[in-house]
Amino acid sequence: MATRRDFLHKTLGAAAASLIGAPLVGLAPARAQDLEPPPDIFDAQALDLEFWVKPRTLTMTRPQTGEKTSVLYWKDGELIDSAYQELCHLLRDVNGKASTAIDPKLLETLWGAQAFVARYGINSPIEILSGYRTPASNQRLREQGIPAARQSLHMEGKAADIRIANLNEEVVGGLIKSFRQGGVGFYYRSGPRGGWIHADTGLKRTWKG
Numbered sequence: 001m002a003t004r005r006d007f008l009h010k011t012l013g014a015a016a017a018s019l020i021g022a023p024l025v026g027l028a029p030a031r032a033q034d035l036e037p038p039p040d041i042f043d044a045q046a047l048d049l050e051f052w053v054k055p056r057t058l059t060m061t062r063p064q065t066g067e068k069t070s071v072l073y074w075k076d077g078e079l080i081d082s083a084y085q086e087l088c089h090l091l092r093d094v095n096g097k098a099s100t101a102i103d104p105k106l107l108e109t110l111w112g113a114q115a116f117v118a119r120y121g122i123n124s125p126i127e128i129l130s131g132y133r134t135p136a137s138n139q140r141l142r143e144q145g146i147p148a149a150r151q152s153l154h155m156e157g158k159a160a161d162i163r164i165a166n167l168n169e170e171v172v173g174g175l176i177k178s179f180r181q182g183g184v185g186f187y188y189r190s191g192p193r194g195g196w197i198h199a200d201t202g203l204k205r206t207w208k209g
Contacts, residue, residue, distance in 0.1 A: 042171055044178040056111045059125040064094050091131030100132045100157040105201045109181045129196050130161040147209045159200035173197045185209050
């Protein structure tokens with residue numbers, strides 16, 4: 001008898017193949033919804049304990065600065081401090097030229113999303129569009145009309161705006177949401193680069209911006 005895991009492996013493999021071949025980044029919301037995977041696909045609740053105890057390597061890029069990193073930051077249940085500091089630097093406020101301690105739970109969610117889709121042949125780095133923000137940087141965004149909450153969790157090192165190449169907002173946001181670690185914002189935008197997903201470790205909630 002086929003198990004739920006067998007179904008997930010078979011169906012998600014097919015879904016991933018179709019997603020890789022389609023230019024999903026930057027699609028309009030209506031079309032993105034048409035390409036939304038079936039129920040339970042890209043669902044972190046399907047993962048078993050084995051997934052969560054293996055070493056964690058995060059591969060990320062910062063398009064704004066051209067920086068890239070691929071670093072083993074967690075092993076045997078412990079953060080590797082030098083790697084953690086490197087990730088905090090990558091997630092720094094580039095405009096405000098300041099960094100802070102990033103919530104490890106946020107890194108866990110980002111790693112989980114990347115490691116989950118990698119099992120099905122999607123090996124794209126996570127693009128960090130915004131990580132930590134100083135209060136001054138956050139206020140400047142608000143004054144420019146860019147979506148930024150007055151009490152943004154970016155200012156506490158508990159939020160990041162991200163993209164994963166070849167996956168649209170519905171897929172990335174749905175996966176992040178399934179980790180149940182905090183808030184998820186879906187930001188749909190047209191154009192060659194498309195929108196992004198806000199992920200944080202605050203209250204569990206979702207919204208579209």
